Amino acid sequence: MKEYNPREIERKWQRIWEEKKVFEASEDQSKKKFYALIEFPYPSGEGLHVGHPRPYTALDIVARKRRLEGYNVLFPIGWDAFGLPTENYAIKNKIHPRIVTDQNVKRFKEQLKSIGFSFNWDREINTTDPKYYKWTQWIFLKLYEKGLAYKKEMPINWCTSCKVGLANEEVVGGKCERCGGEVVRKVKNQWMLKITEYADRLIDDLETVDYVEKIKIQQINWIGRSEGMEVEFKIAGKEDSLTVFTTRPDTLYGVTYMVIAPEHPLIEKYKDSIQNIDEIYEYREYVSKKSDFERTELSKEKTGVEIKGIKAINPVNKKEIPIWISDYVLMSYGTGAIMAVPGHDTRDWEFAKKFNLPIIEVVKGGDVEKEAYTDTEDGILVNSELINGLRVKDAIKKISDWLEENGLGKRAVNYKLRDWVFSRQRYWGEPIPMIYCEKCGWVPVPEEDLPVELPEVENYEPTDTGESPLANITEWVEVDCPKCGAKARRETDTMPQWAGSSWYYLRYTDPHNDKELASKEALEYWTPVDWYNGGMEHTTLHLLYSRFWHKFLYDLGIVPTSEPYKKRTSHGMILGENNEKMSKSRGNVVNPDDIVNEYGADTLRTYEMFIGDFEKSVPWSENGVKGCRRFLDRVWRLQDIVVDGDEYTKELESKIHKTIKKVSEDYESLKYNTAIAALMALLNDFNDHGKITKADFKTYLILLNPVAPHITEELWEIMGFEGMLNESTWPKYEQEKIKDDVIEMPVQVNGKVRGTIVLNADDGQDQAREKAKENQNIMKYLAGKTIVKEIFVKGKIYNIVVK
RNA sequence: GCCGAAGUGGUGGAAUUGGCAGACGCGCUGGACUCAAAAUCCAGUGGGGCUUAAACCCCGUGCGGGUUCGACUCCCGCCUUCGGCACCA
Numbered sequence: 001m002k003e004y005n006p007r008e009i010e011r012k013w014q015r016i017w018e019e020k021k022v023f024e025a026s027e028d029q030s031k032k033k034f035y036a037l038i039e040f041p042y043p044s045g046e047g048l049h050v051g052h053p054r055p056y057t058a059l060d061i062v063a064r065k066r067r068l069e070g071y072n073v074l075f076p077i078g079w080d081a082f083g084l085p086t087e088n089y090a091i092k093n094k095i096h097p098r099i100v101t102d103q104n105v106k107r108f109k110e111q112l113k114s115i116g117f118s119f120n121w122d123r124e125i126n127t128t129d130p131k132y133y134k135w136t137q138w139i140f141l142k143l144y145e146k147g148l149a150y151k152k153e154m155p156i157n158w159c160t161s162c163k164v165g166l167a168n169e170e171v172v173g174g175k176c177e178r179c180g181g182e183v184v185r186k187v188k189n190q191w192m193l194k195i196t197e198y199a200d201r202l203i204d205d206l207e208t209v210d211y212v213e214k215i216k217i218q219q220i221n222w223i224g225r226s227e228g229m230e231v232e233f234k235i236a237g238k239e240d241s242l243t244v245f246t247t248r249p250d251t252l253y254g255v256t257y258m259v260i261a262p263e264h265p266l267i268e269k270y271k272d273s274i275q276n277i278d279e280i281y282e283y284r285e286y287v288s289k290k291s292d293f294e295r296t297e298l299s300k301e302k303t304g305v306e307i308k309g310i311k312a313i314n315p316v317n318k319k320e321i322p323i324w325i326s327d328y329v330l331m332s333y334g335t336g337a338i339m340a341v342p343g344h345d346t347r348d349w350e351f352a353k354k355f356n357l358p359i360i361e362v363v364k365g366g367d368v369e370k371e372a373y374t375d376t377e378d379g380i381l382v383n384s385e386l387i388n389g390l391r392v393k394d395a396i397k398k399i400s401d402w403l404e405e406n407g408l409g410k411r412a413v414n415y416k417l418r419d420w421v422f423s424r425q426r427y428w429g430e431p432i433p434m435i436y437c438e439k440c441g442w443v444p445v446p447e448e449d450l451p452v453e454l455p456e457v458e459n460y461e462p463t464d465t466g467e468s469p470l471a472n473i474t475e476w477v478e479v480d481c482p483k484c485g486a487k488a489r490r491e492t493d494t495m496p497q498w499a500g501s502s503w504y505y506l507r508y509t510d511p512h513n514d515k516e517l518a519s520k521e522a523l524e525y526w527t528p529v530d531w532y533n534g535g536m537e538h539t540t541l542h543l544l545y546s547r548f549w550h551k552f553l554y555d556l557g558i559v560p561t562s563e564p565y566k567k568r569t570s571h572g573m574i575l576g577e578n579n580e581k582m583s584k585s586r587g588n589v590v591n592p593d594d595i596v597n598e599y600g601a602d603t604l605r606t607y608e609m610f611i612g613d614f615e616k617s618v619p620w621s622e623n624g625v626k627g628c629r630r631f632l633d634r635v636w637r638l639q640d641i642v643v644d645g646d647e648y649t650k651e652l653e654s655k656i657h658k659t660i661k662k663v664s665e666d667y668e669s670l671k672y673n674t675a676i677a678a679l680m681a682l683l684n685d686f687n688d689h690g691k692i693t694k695a696d697f698k699t700y701l702i703l704l705n706p707v708a709p710h711i712t713e714e715l716w717e718i719m720g721f722e723g724m725l726n727e728s729t730w731p732k733y734e735q736e737k738i739k740d741d742v743i744e745m746p747v748q749v750n751g752k753v754r755g756t757i758v759l760n761a762d763d764g765q766d767q768a769r770e771k772a773k774e775n776q777n778i779m780k781y782l783a784g785k786t787i788v789k790e791i792f793v794k795g796k797i798y799n800i801v802v803k
Numbered sequence: 804g805c806c807g808a809a810g811u812g813g814u815g816g817a818a819u820u821g822g823c824a825g826a827c828g829c830g831c832u833g834g835a836c837u838c839a840a841a842a843u844c845c846a847g848u849g850g851g852g853c854u855u856a857a858a859c860c861c862c863g864u865g866c867g868g869g870u871u872c873g874a875c876u877c878c879c880g881c882c883u884u885c886g887g888c889a890c891c892a
């Protein structure tokens with residue numbers, strides 16, 4: 001017997017698979033299709049990380065199993081290559097991001113190929129390829145055409161010393177990550193996408209898909225739909241009123257003041273009537289340095305300023321109440337103004353205490369002098385003229401009707417979800433295909449002029465006016481207006497990295513099409529994606545954005561289904577040996593190349609699947625890797641004990657059928673670790689028995705193949721089995737062979753196991769009682785007691801309750 | 804802070820979803836082989852008690868309560884850790 005040499009056989013089979021194109025999806029649409037999708041990687045400069053192969057191997061297992069089951073499988077790969085790190089690297093090292101991207105992709109590709117994934121390399125895509133982003137731009141034009149893209153003033157993070165816009169991640173503790181300079185919020189006119197228009201459908205359609213429950217919950221909470229009232233508070237002596245959204249109109253009598261966001265436009269409008277306007281401006285300046293996250297933190301000390309000179313009128317009792325500004329009210333959520341009910345809201349209570357504002361109890365049950373009473377579900381209203389004595393639920397209904405009848409408010413739905421800020425002041429992204437003309441306003445680039453390609457630039461730094469580096473390329477920026485022909489300017493902002501990843505799974509179905517984003521036939525056949533696996537960290541952004549775009553394309557009649565992904569699962573992270581996140585600075589990064597070189601790709605794959613619960617984070621362990629290599633060594637040596645035979649070994653037959661069942665089911669339900677454990681156990685049984693037939697071994701190799709494709713393919717060839725393993729058929733188990741004739745059943749007395757009895761599979765309680773009587777230990781606990789109850793669960797347990 | 808998830812031997816994790824807690828792997832201990840080591844193979848391995856041994860008994864799934872014949876699993880209240888929080892991807 002030759003020694004197991006993974007290096008040699010892995011290269012050999014990878015070459016054969018590639019030459020024979022065995023994993024390419026076929027154009028034959030008569031076959032049943034299966035579309036497996038992994039989140040395409042961002043080709044970073046650090047190269048592949050051992051975290052990457054975990055989800056890839058998992059779906060590679062499913063893809064390989066499906067092919068053996070006779071499906072036409074699409075399992076594509078590509079590159080999500082626009083993005084900040086590449087651009088920053090390019091700036092620092094004065095290399096074009098195109099070159100950096102190409103280098104990184106090349107490295108990633110070699111690394112992925114060395115692990116033996118059965119990707120459809122012939123369908124590889126790259127979001128930075130103009131042939132690809134032509135269609136990203138095209139989708140944007142459609143969104144604009146349908147009124148879903150619009151311009152709005154939005155704040156960006158602005159470093160006062162570098163004079164550039166920063167990503168949130170580049171702001172650390174209010175300072176610029178690069179230079180330590182102060183970061184403030186600066187308002188810029190930006191492109192927005194109306195994802196809120198799809199909010200209800202994004203919630204409702206979750207019922208039609210098979211996503212892990214926690215993913216659905218996260219999405220629903222992120223969208224944050226709530227039903228309530230929009231209530232009008234008149235400004236005393238003025239025409240205007242402030243609108244607030246509340247889910248608790250029943251507490252209106254408890255409103256003792258209002259708070260508006262420091263950025264609220266009302267302040268500018270009435271600045272002449274406001275006596276302390278300087279103080280207000282000063283506070284606004286202070287707030288501009290904080291993120292929304294810092295502003296709404298509950299634990300922090302409340303701050304705020306009263307607007308002196310204007311008052312609001314509570315619509316239910318016509319009382320005049322003060323208006324304050326405070327950072328805990330955000331312009332971006334609801335209407336930018338709130339009614340404060342300090343008696344029954346924790347934040348309002350803290351604010352009222354700090355600034356000595358009155359607190360009125362309107363729901364009985366707590367002590368509003370000591371703390372806000374918020375647990376009011378079954379409470380009764382007090383101090384509330386119209387609704388006194390009513391339960392909260394009924395009070396809400398009555399006061400809502402009353403407000404509507406009197407024109408003081410209307411029922412409304414509010415979402416936490418905000419529209420998508422779609423502009424970036426960056427170079428390395430898709431140019432937004434819009435042109436601004438003094439006369440015509442914003443004019444879309446005509447479709448036939450797509451793609452709008454990124455021009456060559458000398459310098460990738462954003463300009464010090466806060467515009468993208470593209471703004472400096474005069475010959476690119478200055479164009480004729482497509483509508484009137486006058487001199488006009490291109491939009492110089494680019495799209496966020498999320499744009500390209502919002503529709504990439506569609507392009508895979510027809511990646512070389514230059515007429516459409518993909519052909520109708522290809523989309524009809526391949527979509528929706530049957531199984532999409534990705535990280536939990538993408539649940540609220542990427543997953544939601546791509547569902548939004550897909551629904552939009554569905555409305556246009558371009559894609560045939562309203563949801564892009566039939567099934568979504570998620571994987572856990574791989575941590576360093578010290579149980580911390582792998583990072584360069586912690587020095588605990590493991591490079592998959594080292595594992596492939598030392599132990600082999602099959603060992604890496606097996607270990608990553610065996611490492612633990614697929615959905616949980618787990619620490620890496622080099623010893624664990626060795627254990628998996630030992631397992632494969634023992635599989636290799638099985639060839640020593642193989643004897644001729646077309647049937648399963650009698651004594652092993654039942655175990656083999658059980659393992660087929662277990663492995664087949666576990667591969668489908670993310671339980672790769674227990675599937676491998678079952679294969680290890682069967683291997684132990686094989687060795688205990690001392691010899692196995694060719695039939696035993698053949699089935700074993702097929703079951704292990706999706707996890708360890710190279711070694712199994714090699715052993716297949718060594719054994720002289722017909723054709724290649726990847727062309728064979730997934731084994732089936734027989735229910736008859738799995739059933740046990742006799743079972744061991746634990747017998748409990750008062751819930752504690754006191755012995756086991758052996759029963760025939762179809763024996764009932766009477767037989768169990770007889771058998772139990774033969775067991776001395778069980779009888780010991782029954783002696784002198786009366787049996788009050790017997791619980792018999794067939795095949796599981798027999799419990800005798802005595803007194 | 805808000806939303807989501809998780810806590811089981813020395814260690815990664817299993818447990819047919821309310822029915823014998825610790826499968827499988829790692830580590831460790833002992834043995835075989837070897838001049839020796841590595842590799843490999845065999846045996847043992849939650850803690851405690853009792854015993855020559857087996858049998859057997861008690862304790863044990865983050866902490867505190869509860870429901871149940873029976874709880875790692877369900878309920879209530881805590882603690883700790885991890886993911887996300889909209890310009891990292």
